[in-house]
Structure formats: structure tokens, C-alpha cells
Amino acid sequence: MTAEPEIRTPQLESDLEGRGWHRLPKLLTPSDCADLSAMFDADERFRSTVTMQRHGFGRGEYRYFAYPLPAVLERLRQCLYESLAPLANRWAARLGASASFPADLPAFTSLCHASGQVRPTPLLLRYRAGDYNCLHQDLYGYLHFPFQVAVLLSEPDVDFDGGEFVLTEQRPRMQSRAHVVPLRMGDAVVFAVNEAPRAGTRGTYRVKMRHGVSEIRRGERFTLGIIFHDAR
Numbered sequence: 412m413t414a415e416p417e418i419r420t421p422q423l424e425s426d427l428e429g430r431g432w433h434r435l436p437k438l439l440t441p442s443d444c445a446d447l448s449a450m451f452d453a454d455e456r457f458r459s460t461v462t463m464q465r466h467g468f469g470r471g472e473y474r475y476f477a478y479p480l481p482a483v484l485e486r487l488r489q490c491l492y493e494s495l496a497p498l499a500n501r502w503a504a505r506l507g508a509s510a511s512f513p514a515d516l517p518a519f520t521s522l523c524h525a526s527g528q529v530r531p532t533p534l535l536l537r538y539r540a541g542d543y544n545c546l547h548q549d550l551y552g553y554l555h556f557p558f559q560v561a562v563l564l565s566e567p568d569v570d571f572d573g574g575e576f577v578l579t580e581q582r583p584r585m586q587s588r589a590h591v592v593p594l595r596m597g598d599a600v601v602f603a604v605n606e607a608p609r610a611g612t613r614g615t616y617r618v619k620m621r622h623g624v625s626e627i628r629r630g631e632r633f634t635l636g637i638i639f640h641d642a643r
């Protein structure tokens with residue numbers, strides 16, 4: 412991990428408000444990326460494996476980590492949570508939600524566990540030529556943190572072609588808007604899990620976000636997904 416991730420709050424906040432995503436360049440070093448990708452075959456690290464085509468989720472494979480998480484992931488998850496929790500609370504207030512997110516991840520994890528969401532959600536994804544990830548949301552129960560993070564672990568144009576990270580914003584009474592997030596190896600994207608508040612001329616409205624990955628045309632693409640709420 413590159414020291415402590417540099418999170419510039421005003422930029423993060425205005426990006427998430429304006430378009431639902433913010434890029435964190437070089438969140439992980441190339442050697443962290445290689446170590447994490449290599450973990451894909453370490454069965455003892457994972458609690459379950461999903462073959463996406465079996466569920467109509469797309470094509471490719473992903474694996475949910477078991478607790479305890481690898482040290483670099485645990486540290487990153489805690490540190491990102493702490494940076495994002497104040498904004499999560501501001502969003503909850505604007506969306507009229509009663510949720511209040513504690514300042515640190517162990518406290519939020521305790522809330523998840525108390526409401527029956529006990530299984531870890533961070534995951535490793537592997538795509539090969541022809542694979543893709545359909546637009547979706549990562550909601551795993553009643554409690555959900557409004558942001559999640561994905562870190563690209565492979566290098567575009569070198570390790571793979573295609574495989575763009577995409578997001579859509581579904582806006583009330585308007586056509587959906589699409590985003591393609593430019594990522595290099597080690598870069599991360601912070602994005603809204605579900606609903607994002609947006610300032611309109613007649614007050615705040617809600618935008619529904621979905622994310623996915625376009626088809627990989629060549630090679631192999633790994634991603635680390637960091638979701639903060641645990642699953643039922």
C-alpha cells in the first residue's frame with residue numbers, strides 16, 4: 412500500500428456529488444497488485460467462489476475473502492472507511508435516512524454483525540477474454556455503507572484489452588447517463604453503491620447508481636473490490 416492513501420476530501424466530495432465516482436490514483440503499488448492477484452488461487456483465503464455466468468451476472472469468476480482479511484486489505488478497508496464516514500453521514504442526512512455511520516470500521520462491522528450481516532464482502536475478481544460484469548449493485552442486507560472502492564490490479568493495454576470500468580446514473584424522469592472510469596494498475600475508484608443525492612433547482616433528488624465492466628477482449632484482468640458492509 413502506498414503509505415496512507417491520499418484522499419483529498421473536497422475533490423472527493425465534489426466528484427461523488429457531481430457524478431457519483433472519484434478516482435484515487437496509485438492506491439496500491441505494483442507489487443501489492445501482483446501479490447493480491449496471485450492470491451486468487453489460494454483457496455484458504457476465501458469463504459466462497461462465484462462463477463458469474465451461472466447466475467446471469469456476466470462471465471468470469473470472483474471470490475469473497477474470509478476473515479481475517481490479508482493485512483494490506485484490512486488496513487486499506489479501515490483507512491478508506493474512516494475517510495468516507497463523514498461524507499456517508501452527510502449523504503444519509505440529505506437523503507432523509509436515519510442511518511448514522513460510526514467513525515471507524517470496527518464499530519460499523521459490529522453494527523452489521525448485530526443485524527445478522529456477518530460474512531465478509533471484500534472480493535477478488537478475475538476476468539479473461541470474453542468475460543464481463545453486468546451492471547449491478549453490491550447490496551448485501553439492510554445495512555449498507557453508501558460508498559465502495561474497486562482497485563484495478565492489472566495493467567490495461569499490457570495485461571489486457573477492453574475491460575473498462577463503467578458506471579450508470581439513473582436519474583428520475585431523465586435518461587440514464589454512463590461513465591467510463593479511466594484506471595491504470597493500482598488506481599482505485601470510489602463510487603456510490605446505491606443512491607446518491609444530487610442538488611437540483613427544486614432541492615435534492617436521488618440518483619441510482621450501477622457499476623459493471625465491459626467485455627475483456629484479450630488477456631487477464633484482476634480487481635480488488637472493497638465493500639464496507641458485511642453480508643447476510
Ligand SMILES: O=C(O)CCC(=O)C(=O)O
Nearest residue numbers: 536561576624634635636
Ligand atoms: O472488476 C471491476 O472493476 C468491478 C468489480 C466490482 O463489481 C466490485 O468491485 O464490486
Ligand SMILES: [Fe+2]
Nearest residue numbers: 548549622636
Ligand atoms: Fe460490484
